[in-house]
Amino acid sequence: MSFENAVKDVKSKVKYDGSHPKLAARLEKEILDTNPGVKWDDVAGLSEAKRILQETVVLPLFMPEYFQGIRRPSRGVLMFGPPGTGKTLLAKAVATECGMTFMNISCSSLCGNWYGESERLTRCLFELARAHAPTMIFIDEIDSLCSVRGSATKHETSRRLKSELLVQIDGLNNSNSTSGKMVTLLAATNFPGNLDEALRRRLEKRIYIPLPDFETRKELIQINLKLIELAPEVDIEQVAQKTEGYSGDDLTNICRDASLNGMRQKIAGKTIDESKNILKSEILKIPVTMEDFLEAVDKIKPTVSSGDIQRHQKWYSEFGSS
Numbered sequence: 001m002s003f004e005n006a007v008k009d010v011k012s013k014v015k016y017d018g019s020h021p022k023l024a025a026r027l028e029k030e031i032l033d034t035n036p037g038v039k040w041d042d043v044a045g046l047s048e049a050k051r052i053l054q055e056t057v058v059l060p061l062f063m064p065e066y067f068q069g070i071r072r073p074s075r076g077v078l079m080f081g082p083p084g085t086g087k088t089l090l091a092k093a094v095a096t097e098c099g100m101t102f103m104n105i106s107c108s109s110l111c112g113n114w115y116g117e118s119e120r121l122t123r124c125l126f127e128l129a130r131a132h133a134p135t136m137i138f139i140d141e142i143d144s145l146c147s148v149r150g151s152a153t154k155h156e157t158s159r160r161l162k163s164e165l166l167v168q169i170d171g172l173n174n175s176n177s178t179s180g181k182m183v184t185l186l187a188a189t190n191f192p193g194n195l196d197e198a199l200r201r202r203l204e205k206r207i208y209i210p211l212p213d214f215e216t217r218k219e220l221i222q223i224n225l226k227l228i229e230l231a232p233e234v235d236i237e238q239v240a241q242k243t244e245g246y247s248g249d250d251l252t253n254i255c256r257d258a259s260l261n262g263m264r265q266k267i268a269g270k271t272i273d274e275s276k277n278i279l280k281s282e283i284l285k286i287p288v289t290m291e292d293f294l295e296a297v298d299k300i301k302p303t304v305s306s307g308d309i310q311r312h313q314k315w316y317s318e319f320g321s322s
């Protein structure tokens with residue numbers, strides 16, 4: 001049986017017997033992803049983060065007997081760092097590589113319209129996760145749960161949502177150790193400083209996802225250009241040297257831009273009809289040149305400021321794990 005069929009097979013056997021079948025069906029449609037399809041090798045660098053995730057998520061899943069009592073796995077793991085550095089990508093890779101059900105939650109999918117709906121949704125989410133176990137619940141931008149802006153009712157809703165979340169996280173731990181059905185919580189944020197203490201305490205492992213260093217940038221460019229033909233003079237090391245301070249997402253944009261440049265030049269000055277007549281095979285044949293890269297680097301500026309990096313480093317030295 002192929003992996004996909006195996007997943008489907010498991011999914012069809014999953015029975016949700018909680019108290020809110022309607023909410024569960026809605027959540028299932030919105031957030032459930034049984035196979036996000038990202039491999040470890042698709043994520044460049046971040047070896048330290050990968051190691052910590054192995055220890056806190058991967059191994060406990062395969063050796064639950066060992067991770068009991070004082071060795072119990074962390075209740076929750078937080079990844080923090082500047083935008084576009086691979087946090088979401090890494091979460092998907094962990095879920096794929098472990099064959100876990102992946103539930104990708106943003107805070108908006110937990111915010112209900114009616115009184116009490118948010119708490120019900122949150123409870124339902126964790127029930128659903130147990131029904132689909134092993135499951136990874138990934139809460140993106142978890143800091144937005146603690147935001148105090150907005151109207152008084154919004155604030156009240158978010159306060160109640162947060163306290164339900166705290167209760168559910170505490171519950172995770174007990175059920176993980178007794179039933180052997182593992183549910184892991186992974187969260188991500190760009191603003192770790194906005195997390196309140198109670199939530200921070202429950203996210204026991206806090207992993208810094210920094211901007212890519214030189215080696216990682218090289219690897220990232222290679223991953224991005226796996227399927228693209230390059231001119232022989234293209235020097236990836238030089239591109240990596242020139243992109244200090246760029247995030248993984250910025251680098252991906254550079255690769256995309258450079259790889260489109262050949263086509264752009266080919267159709268420059270032509271009308272739409274004329275460019276349609278250019279042979280497809282002719283465009284497909286154009287390799288990406290070093291000049292394309294240098295132009296793209298010039299055009300695309302880094303999105304993360306140095307102030308941002310300092311803010312993260314400061315928080316890391318105070319609250320981070322290694």
Ligand SMILES: Nc1ncnc2c1ncn2[C@@H]1O[C@H](COP(=O)(O)OP(=O)(O)OP(=O)(O)O)[C@@H](O)[C@H]1O
Pocket residue numbers: 042043044045046081082083084085086087088089090188189190220223247248249250252
């Ligand atoms: N380490 C990496 N390896 C491979 N690709 C990366 C890496 N970091 C970033 N990317 C590229 O950047 C894109 C955005 O990454 P991702 O969505 O994981 O960032 P993020 O850290 O979750 O950002 P945000 O904080 O804004 O949510 C990815 O789809 C991928 O193309």
Ligand SMILES: [Mg+2]
Pocket residue numbers: 087088089140188
């Ligand atoms: Mg993200």
